[in-house]
Amino acid sequence: MVERxxxxxxxxxxxxxxxxxxxxxxxxxxxxxxxxxPIDIAELAEEIEDPKDLLFIFKTVxxxxxxxxxxxxxxxQQEKLLTLFTDKQLIELxxxxxxxxxxxxMIDMPANLVTRILRxxxxxxxxxxxxxxxxxxxxxxxxxxTEYILLPHSFSVEEALTRIRKVGPDMETIYxxxxxxxxxxxxxxxxxxDLLFADPKALITDIMEKDFITTNVNTDQExxxxxxxxxxxxxxxxxxxxxxxxxxxxxDDVIDVIEQETSEDIQKMAALNPLDVSYxxxxxxxLAKKSAPWLLVLxxxxxxxxxxxxxxxxxxxxxxxxAAFIPMLMDTGGNAxxxxxxxxxxxxxxxxxxxxxxxxxxxxxMRVSLLVGLAVGLFSFFWISFQIMTGILIYExxxxxxxxxxxxxVAKLSGLVAITLFSAIVIAKVFGGxxxxxxxxxxxxxxxxxxxxxxxxxxVSALIIYxxxxxxxxxxx
Amino acid sequence: MVERxxxxxxxxxxxxxxxxxxxxxxxxxxxxxxxxxPIDIAELAEEIEDPKDLLFIFKTVxxxxxxxxxxxxxxxQQEKLLTLFTDKQLIELxxxxxxxxxxxxMIDMPANLVTRILRxxxxxxxxxxxxxxxxxxxxxxxxxxTEYILLPHSFSVEEALTRIRKVGPDMETIYxxxxxxxxxxxxxxxxxxDLLFADPKALITDIMEKDFITTNVNTDQExxxxxxxxxxxxxxxxxxxxxxxxxxxxxDDVIDVIEQETSEDIQKMAALNPLDVSYxxxxxxxLAKKSAPWLLVLxxxxxxxxxxxxxxxxxxxxxxxxAAFIPMLMDTGGNAxxxxxxxxxxxxxxxxxxxxxxxxxxxxxMRVSLLVGLAVGLFSFFWISFQIMTGILIYExxxxxxxxxxxxxVAKLSGLVAITLFSAIVIAKVFGGxxxxxxxxxxxxxxxxxxxxxxxxxxVSALIIYxxxxxxxxxxx
Numbered sequence: 012m013v014e015r016x017x018x019x020x021x022x023x024x025x026x027x028x029x030x031x032x033x034x035x036x037x038x039x040x041x042x043x044x045x046x047x048x049p050i051d052i053a054e055l056a057e058e059i060e061d062p063k064d065l066l067f068i069f070k071t072v073x074x075x076x077x078x079x080x081x082x083x084x085x086x087x088q089q090e091k092l093l094t095l096f097t098d099k100q101l102i103e104l105x106x107x108x109x110x111x112x113x114x115x116x117m118i119d120m121p122a123n124l125v126t127r128i129l130r131x132x133x134x135x136x137x138x139x140x141x142x143x144x145x146x147x148x149x150x151x152x153x154x155x156x157t158e159y160i161l162l163p164h165s166f167s168v169e170e171a172l173t174r175i176r177k178v179g180p181d182m183e184t185i186y187x188x189x190x191x192x193x194x195x196x197x198x199x200x201x202x203x204x205d206l207l208f209a210d211p212k213a214l215i216t217d218i219m220e221k222d223f224i225t226t227n228v229n230t231d232q233e234x235x236x237x238x239x240x241x242x243x244x245x246x247x248x249x250x251x252x253x254x255x256x257x258x259x260x261x262x263d264d265v266i267d268v269i270e271q272e273t274s275e276d277i278q279k280m281a282a283l284n285p286l287d288v289s290y291x292x293x294x295x296x297x298l299a300k301k302s303a304p305w306l307l308v309l310x311x312x313x314x315x316x317x318x319x320x321x322x323x324x325x326x327x328x329x330x331x332x333x334a335a336f337i338p339m340l341m342d343t344g345g346n347a348x349x350x351x352x353x354x355x356x357x358x359x360x361x362x363x364x365x366x367x368x369x370x371x372x373x374x375x376x377m378r379v380s381l382l383v384g385l386a387v388g389l390f391s392f393f394w395i396s397f398q399i400m401t402g403i404l405i406y407e408x409x410x411x412x413x414x415x416x417x418x419x420x421v422a423k424l425s426g427l428v429a430i431t432l433f434s435a436i437v438i439a440k441v442f443g444g445x446x447x448x449x450x451x452x453x454x455x456x457x458x459x460x461x462x463x464x465x466x467x468x469x470x471v472s473a474l475i476i477y478x479x480x481x482x483x484x485x486x487x488x
Numbered sequence: 489m490v491e492r493x494x495x496x497x498x499x500x501x502x503x504x505x506x507x508x509x510x511x512x513x514x515x516x517x518x519x520x521x522x523x524x525x526p527i528d529i530a531e532l533a534e535e536i537e538d539p540k541d542l543l544f545i546f547k548t549v550x551x552x553x554x555x556x557x558x559x560x561x562x563x564x565q566q567e568k569l570l571t572l573f574t575d576k577q578l579i580e581l582x583x584x585x586x587x588x589x590x591x592x593x594m595i596d597m598p599a600n601l602v603t604r605i606l607r608x609x610x611x612x613x614x615x616x617x618x619x620x621x622x623x624x625x626x627x628x629x630x631x632x633x634t635e636y637i638l639l640p641h642s643f644s645v646e647e648a649l650t651r652i653r654k655v656g657p658d659m660e661t662i663y664x665x666x667x668x669x670x671x672x673x674x675x676x677x678x679x680x681x682d683l684l685f686a687d688p689k690a691l692i693t694d695i696m697e698k699d700f701i702t703t704n705v706n707t708d709q710e711x712x713x714x715x716x717x718x719x720x721x722x723x724x725x726x727x728x729x730x731x732x733x734x735x736x737x738x739x740d741d742v743i744d745v746i747e748q749e750t751s752e753d754i755q756k757m758a759a760l761n762p763l764d765v766s767y768x769x770x771x772x773x774x775l776a777k778k779s780a781p782w783l784l785v786l787x788x789x790x791x792x793x794x795x796x797x798x799x800x801x802x803x804x805x806x807x808x809x810x811a812a813f814i815p816m817l818m819d820t821g822g823n824a825x826x827x828x829x830x831x832x833x834x835x836x837x838x839x840x841x842x843x844x845x846x847x848x849x850x851x852x853x854m855r856v857s858l859l860v861g862l863a864v865g866l867f868s869f870f871w872i873s874f875q876i877m878t879g880i881l882i883y884e885x886x887x888x889x890x891x892x893x894x895x896x897x898v899a900k901l902s903g904l905v906a907i908t909l910f911s912a913i914v915i916a917k918v919f920g921g922x923x924x925x926x927x928x929x930x931x932x933x934x935x936x937x938x939x940x941x942x943x944x945x946x947x948v949s950a951l952i953i954y955x956x957x958x959x960x961x962x963x964x965x
Contacts, residue, residue: 046699048719176684185681186663203680204662207653222523240747242525243740245722262739263720266746270717273750274834277757281830282823290835295852299859302827306820306864306913313816314875320812321881327811331804334811335797338947339790341818343783346759346943350779353758357751358767375772382776387783398791404798436783466823470815 025058032064037071044072044080053083062091069100078107085292086119093124098131105132109183111156111264114143142257151235152228154268155249155258160188162215164198169211175203184261187246190219197225197248197256225250228257232268237362239265276360279458280353282309305463312467316474323478330485332406333477336395336428340435340473347383348439348465351376355447356457366452372444380440388433395425427477427484435473442468502535509541514548521549521557530560539568546577555584562769563596570601575608582609586660588633588741591620619734628712629705631745632726632735637665639692641675646688652680660738664723667696674702674725674733702727705734709745714839716742753837756935757830759786782940789944793951800955807962809883810954813872813905817912817950824860825916825942828853832924833934843929849921857917865910872902904954904961912950919945 031040044052052068059065069077069092081089081104093101105113105128117125117140129137139157146152160182162171171188179185188206190199199219209218225248226235239247239262249258275285282305286293293301320327320337327334355372358364364372398404399421408420443465447457508517521529529545536542546554546569558566558581570578582590582605594602594617606614616634623629637659639648648665656662665683667676676696686695702725703712716724716739726735752762759782763770770778797804797814804810832849835841841849875881876898885897920942924934 048701050718172684179681180685185684203684204656207649207662207680208657224525240743241527243743245739262722266717266720266743269743269746270838274838277754277830277834280754280758281826283827283830286831289838289840290831291840295855295859298831298852298856299863302824302856302860302917303863306824306827306860307867309823310816310820310864310868310909311871313813313819314871314880316815317812317875317881320815321809324808324811327808328805331801332798334801334804334814335794336790337811337814338793338797338818338951339787341815342790342822342943342947343787345819345822346786346939347779347783349758350760350783353754353760354763354767354775357754361747361751361766363766363768375775378772379775379779382772383779383783386776386780387787390784391787394788394791398794403791404794432787440779462823466819470819474815 025055028055029059029064032059032067035067040068040071041073044068045076049076049079050083053080056080057085057088059088062088062095065092066095069096069104074103074107078104078112082108082112082116086116089116090120090124093120093128098127101128102131105136109156109158110136110139110143111154111183114140117144146228149232150228151226151230151232151249151260152258154232154235154264155228155260156183156264157258158183159259160185161256162188162190162201164190164192164216166190166215167211168206168209168213168215168218171201171206171215172211175206183259184246187259189248189256189259190215191256195255197250197254199223200248223248226260227252233272235260236265236268236272240269241362273360276356276458279456280349280356280462282306282462309463309466312463313470315467316470319471319474319478323474323481326478326481326485330408330424330481332404332424333481335404337474337477339391340428340431340477341470343387343432344435344439344469344473345466347380347436348443348469349462351380351440351443352447352461352465355444356461359447359451359457364448366448369445369448372448373441376441376444377437380437383440384433384436387436388429391432392425392429395428396421399424423484427480430480431473431477434476435469438472439465439469502532505532506536506541509536509544512544517545518549521545522553526553526556527560530557533557534562534565536565539565539572542569543572546573546581551580551584555581555589559585559589559593563593566593567597567601570597570605575604578605579608582613586633586635587613587616587620588631588660591617594621623705626709627705628703628707628709628726628737629735631709631712631741632705632737633660633741634735635660636736637662638733639665639667639678641667641669641693643667643692644688645683645686645690645692645695648678648683648692649688652683660736661723664736666725666733666736667692668733672732674727674731676700677725700725703737704729710749712737713742713745713749717746718839750837753833753935756933757826757833757939759783759939786940786943789940790947792944793947796948796951796955800951800958803955803958803962807885807901807958809881809901810958812881814951814954816868817905817908817954818947820864820909821912821916821946821950822943824857824913825920825946826939828857828917828920829924829938829942832921833938836924836928836934841925843925846922846925849925850918853918853921854914857914860917861910861913864913865906868909869902869906872905873898876901900961904957907957908950908954911953912946915949916942916946 028043031043056065056068065088081092084092096104113128117128129140132140142157143152158181160175160178162174166174175185175188186203188201188203189197190201192198199216199221200223201215201219205218206215224238224242224244226238228249228251235247238244245262247260248256249260251257278285284301284304286297286301355364399406406421406424408417443461446461446465450457450461505520508520533542533545542565558569561569573581590605594605606617609617619634620629635658637652637655639651643651652662652665663680665678665680666674667678669675676693676698677700678692678696682695701715701719701721703715705726705728712724715721722739724737725733726737728734755762761778761781763774763778832841876883883898883901885894920938923938923942927934927938
């Protein structure tokens with residue numbers, strides 16, 4: 012009974028495992044592996060350097076278990092192992108794996124291995140593999156499996172249960188069966204519990220569920236995941252364009268999709284091109300290649316703020332302390348924008364916010380930003396006055412400190428910064444909230460588009476307001 | 489058969505529904521509701537303004553269906569409806585609902601309604617409700633249900649199947665049953681398929697799974713979700729501190745947890761205090777209250793950059809064009825930092841990165857940042873030279889444009905910015921990658937802690953490098 016904590020990858024466990032292999036201690040190795048979860052054994056197996064040691068595990072432990080371990084290995088380890096496999100071992104692995112898992116690892120294999128796998132598979136498996144290999148990445152087809160229970164519409168409950176008992180062990184799920192008519196059109200689905208609770212003599216067409224949710228094989232996997240979440244599904248039939256049943260998607264694959272798509276969204280919001288694999292498995296070069304593009308875009312777009320600062324050099328020369336608050340205005344404004352962008356982008360991803368909510372979001376962001384802008388702006392007025400009056404920042408605009416004219420100048424400067432900050436927050440939050448919706452309207456990805464543009468819009472408008480007001484406040488020519 | 493698209497909330501559908509209610513068209517109303525999914529009907533029901541109309545749906549459509557619709561209603565609508573319910577209707581609702589769903593809606597109800605629900609519930613239900621109401625929020629206890637199939641260890645397969653047929657319809661899942669000994673200690677679990685495939689005379693203790701994953705009732709729900717994902721579970725037994733079975737968590741509740749926790753992480757990374765409910769259900773005041781604190785923190789922390797700019801006023805007065813690149817340095821550096829923070833924070837959330845990876849992450853971020861810094865820095869050198877040489881930015885440091893000394897000055901300025909940008913990116917990515925791990929080490933939430941601190945560290949160090957180099961490059965006193 013494993014409780015809460017993952018098995019530790021500590022050196023002790025790995026040394027123990029390697030020792031078992033070295034001693035060819037078959038019995039204990041079997042027991043050690045099978046009393047743990049396949050994913051944990053796979054993690055340990057990553058640390059095994061000699062592929063022959065790894066092969067020994069696969070030869071020793073029963074193939075149902077090792078087939079699952081195999082799916083969790085990195086493609087490097089998988090490839091090393093497959094190269095060592097005899098045809099017999101390869102056949103055993105394929106027969107113990109679900110077709111969708113086979114396809115998953117075949118995608119990363121070199122061509123000669125793929126050919127070898129196809130050659131030794133039986134014709135049914137080969138047809139299924141070829142089929143699945145042809146579906147576009149990130150569609151329902153790419154995550155579906157072809158191992159599901161099909162029941163003819165003429166079956167009684169009793170016949171159905173007999174069939175399930177017979178074919179069930181090879182199927183990805185036995186909880187739901189699918190009922191097709193003579194043209195293989197899907198006419199109903201039925202859960203195992205309904206069969207168990209029903210009169211054995213009843214016809215399955217009388218008790219099957221006729222209202223159910225399906226998806227097309229080319230539907231984006233993110234949309235499929237949305238449907239699973241919305242309707243609390245555990246399985247969903249996949250139809251081709253002729254409405255014929257060709258596969259099913261199960262909940263375990265959907266959880267992976269949700270995670271993967273969320274990671275991609277998060278990365279895009281952080282101005283990263285999404286990684287294809289996890290951070291650990293991404294090379295330094297790949298990480299650099301994913302990081303650089305949006306930084307370059309940001310850098311190029313910053314020409315607009317540079318131009319504004321360049322054109323207002325006179326203000327800066329006359330009141331040089333103005334420069335001291337530029338980082339604060341950029342950072343606070345930028346963050347205010349990314350708050351709104353994040354909320355709206357996530358809302359769109361979860362289908363809580365739609366295009367038709369444009370006006371509602373606009374009004375809400377407007378009101379929120381006015382409140383936040385007022386609070387933060389007001390606070391910044393006192394905070395900046397405080398910094399100058401206590402000498403944290405040195406500001407000597409002519410008259411000596413602590414005279415009334417000096418206090419007036421301090422208030423003027425703090426007021427200028429506060430008003431700019433207020434405006435920056437309002438602009439940031441309203442644009443930040445709108446841009447993801449505008450991106451969606453333009454059929455662009457809201458998570459990618461918004462970040463750099465919000466930053467640029469906020470920077471530029473805050474700087475313009477700042478310097479225009481400064482020419483007014485300090486009568487700069 | 490519903491295909492891919494959600495039922496539209498358009499005016500037509502709502503008008504149609506209201507018309508059915510007005511006409512008291514019981515038959516058609518029943519058919520309309522039951523041919524749709526409960527969550528879709530609940531969404532329509534949100535638009536019904538008169539609670540009496542809503543009540544009519546609940547009186548008309550069968551209670552299994554409406555009980556599910558009820559769980560998806562907003563707490564406002566739920567409360568209005570419950571107030572109108574007779575005791576008989578209330579009992580019907582409670583008997584048709586799972587206990588965990590009852591508790592979910594009771595949490596938001598006023599005390600008098602809670603008392604009324606407890607009063608009319610039968611003693612078993614009351615005990616269960618009281619039990620669940622007592623578990624801390626966000627623990628396994630708060631998402632578990634008490635409706636599961638318990639099998640005595642003496643049962644045969646046949647007896648087990650008979651029991652499942654009998655009690656199954658009231659249970660949250662029949663796919664997995666739990667086997668306890670005479671002290672109610674959990675000794676095994678068994679899937680329905682294993683019962684179906686087994687010899688009816690066999691003892692369940694002989695075929696049950698003895699290695700399984702459990703959780704304690706006080707375990708954080710996020711940890712529970714991690715276990716579900718890691719081990720592809722669909723159900724997990726929940727034990728109390730005495731190791732006795734007190735409930736189960738099912739996959740549908742876990743998907744909600746994953747989503748909720750991810751939303752919170754994303755919000756925290758965007759310098760927002762996490763919302764308790766969705767954007768749509770958060771009021772303007774709540775959104776403002778969640779947005780303001782971190783903006784204030786950022787503003788206060790920006791005093792450090794202000795001080796640096798204030799102390800280096802001499803540099804700015806002598807080479808005022810230096811100011812033009814401050815926003816670019818802040819934005820690009822800040823974004824480089826948040827890229828790394830995001831990758832590492834997400835990696836920690838998915839348990840791909842652990843504390844022990846500190847050195848590995850450090851080295852990786854170091855190498856990635858050197859590559860990215862070199863690329864972006866080098867590009868910025870040419871981009872800034874280009875801006876000045878083409879007159880996009882005006883820079884007249886004494887000698888006339890397009891003389892060799894002038895070109896030398898331009899190269900000096902571009903070089904200064906490029907070196908600063910390079911350093912800012914390296915600092916940002918290395919600190920950005922380390923801070924989430926440091927936060928984890930200090931048992932703080934990595935998603936919250938890192939953002940504002942990375943921004944401040946990057947701003948301050950970039951400005952110091954920028955101005956120190958500028959005194960060197962331009963021999964400022």
